[in-house]
Amino acid sequence: MAAPAPTVAKSPPALVPPAGPTPGGTLPLSSIDKTAAVRVMVDFIQVFQSPSSDSSSVDEQVAAMRQGFARALVPYYPVAGRIAEPTPGEPVVDCTGEGVWFVEAAASCSLADVNGLEDRPLAIPKADLIPRPPADHKLEDQILLAQITKFTCGGYAVGICFSHLVFDGQGAAQFLTAVGEMARGLPEPSVKPIWSRDAIPNPPKDALSARFLDWLGGGAKDSHYNVSLDYGTLVVTDWSHVGFNDVDYGFGEPTYVFTLNDDVNIVPSVVYLKPPKPKQGIRLVLQCVEEPHATVFTDELHKLA
Secondary structure (H helix, E strand, O other): OOOOOOOEEEEEOOEEEEOOOOOEEEEEHHHHHHHHOOOOOOEEEEEEEEOOOOOOOHHHHHHHHHHHHHHHHHOOOOHHHHEEEEOOEEEEOOOOOOOEEEEEEOOOOOOOHHHHHHOOOOOOOOOHHHOOOOOOOOHOOOOOOEEEOOOOOEEEEEEEEEEEOOOOOOHHHHHHHHHHHHHOOOOOOOOOOOOHHHHHHOOOOOOHHHHHHHHOOOOOOOOOOOOOOOOOOOEEEEOOOOOOOHOOOOOOOEEEEEOOOOOOOOOOOOEEEEEOOOOOEEEEEEOOOOOHHHHHHHHHHHOOO
């Protein structure tokens, strides 16, 4: 008889507010934020094997992680706010101080039962591992959400969803590093945050926006922006040195980190990841071949093995 499919029981999302008072008001976003990143939410998973020498209980570890978010949100107060758009096409960060949505979950299996979440398609559906706000809160208005899923072996999967409008990968890793430092009892983050979006000047009217839109449409034939967003374009991105693999919430560094944005099909892409520890080398997550060409592409890859 086949083993039952693993299940995940999730608690309702709960807000983790900053641990102290934070400034209010709004903060501007740069022209780069508003054109290149748009309002895309990025999902990824950090996998943590069972701590071998930590005597604290699971409840204590999760509580420390929540407290890490609360304390980190004081210096990183914009993350506790929301995306607002008082003027159409001009999003800003509204420093409301609400906090981040945090979800606790428990899986019915061990990490070994699902091969450490290495397989694609995932043995556990993405929706069970990634945080989402309550139904009456728009996902695209959030800046960062977190979910910790506990496995029967004592390991964890931490699912993070962050706004690319506010964070690039290194910025998100910097914030999560601060969360880990606060969770481990450090008095302050090792890197102090700055906003300074005004250091990036806005382009002249109709000049990073008309040219960017021209690039999106395949125009700008005589410039280096001439890259069409179609099947003939391949985007390569390196996640192996962003910093997500170095985050420690109090139960060690992750053994594996991987993206979960399979539903964002803007252009074909290749993502470089670090393989699960202790493996060496790189791991590629490919989203670059349409179904009719998949077999031929796989055969060509095997020739390089």
